[in-house]
Amino acid sequence: MSRFTELPKAELHLHAEGTLEPELAFELARRNGVDLPFASVEDLRAAYDFTDLQSFLDLYYATTAVLRTRRDFHDLLWAYLERSAAQGLAHVEVFFDPQAHTPRGVAFTDVVDGLHDALTRAEAELGVTGGLILCFLRDRPVEEAARTLEQARDRLDVLLGVGLDSAEVGFPPAPFAAVFARAAELGLHRVAHAGEEAPASSVTEALDHLGVERVDHGVRCLDDPGLVARLVREAVPLTVCPLSNLRLKVVDDLADHPLPAMLAAGLKVSLHSDDPAYFGGYVGDTFDAVAPDDTTAALLARNAVEGSFASAGRKTELLGRIDDWLTARV
Ligand SMILES: Nc1ncnc2[nH]cnc12
Ligand SMILES: [Zn+2]
Secondary structure (H helix, E strand, O other): OOOOOOOOOEEEEEEHHHHHHHHHHHHHHHHHHOOOOOOOHHHHHHHOOOHHHHHHHHHHHHHHHHOOHOOOOOHHHHHHHHHHHHHOEOOOOOOOOOOHHHHHHOHHHHHHHHHHHHHHHHHHHOOOOOEEEEEEOOOHHHHHHHHHHHHHHHHHHEEEEEEEEEOOOOOOOOOHHHHHHHHHOOOEEEEEEOOOOOOHHHHHHHHHOOOOEEEEEEHHHHOOOHHHHHHOOOOOOOEEEEEHHHOOOOOOEEEEEOOHHHHHOOEEEEEEOEEEHHHHHHHHHHHHHHHHHHHHHHHHHHHHHHHOOOOHHHHHHHHHHHHHHHHHHH
């Protein structure tokens, strides 16, 4: 049992495809007649030994081959939602990568509608609120991102925003400026992965060229004191994922993680699981692994709610519940 189960938590950095547990991957492979290049669940799990972001992405994209139908996308996200609700998840803004699916012949609408089905069910059955953030793959051509955004035109009502993910080194944010500007015109929020493996300049570029409202990871910002001062001044939320950083060798040891330095600098940091099926922990596990005390855990939970795109009413409710949780602990 987690120390933080009762603390209401908002996940702002969670990839739907990164919640695919090996057992479900094999079940979907059977259901859809897809061959996985692994003999067993144990074999697949044994491959979760990553050297960097790219080595993880290779496996992540390979296993997405089992996801084919609207029902598959529902089942994928529903499994995550049930498991995370048991760890105190209250709100989740889910990244998804349409470009990992549409080139395989999967309909864009089946991806979005399946994920949305799970979120609708979660609100009714688990009291978990949330929404979807469409991510563009930065290592694919910009024109493909633009086409993907156009495909989303008749699903804008179920999208919170757009994001940018996949291989970071060698794929800077600036070329995506026009796509992000178009997303803003369509009324979508904007976030981007930056400063995970690439240097602090990637964060500056995402702010200046994409107009992002939140930065995903952002841990490398600490290399640039001017950038840190700006992020503090502008209260830009940073969605930090320590278990991911450990598994992808951004840090060698959790004890070396920059989270304490980021908090000490006054950055608006929150804690998330990124790809929990691959990185050894869901959101409650992440709090257990790195939150040093109840006061800091409540601050991290508050930062997540404040940095979210939830309605004003939902934010007030969740902030009140976080305050109540802390009051009951001290
Ligand atoms: N941590 C991560 N960084 C970049 N792209 C991703 N896609 C899924 N997880 C990711
Ligand atoms: Zn991520």
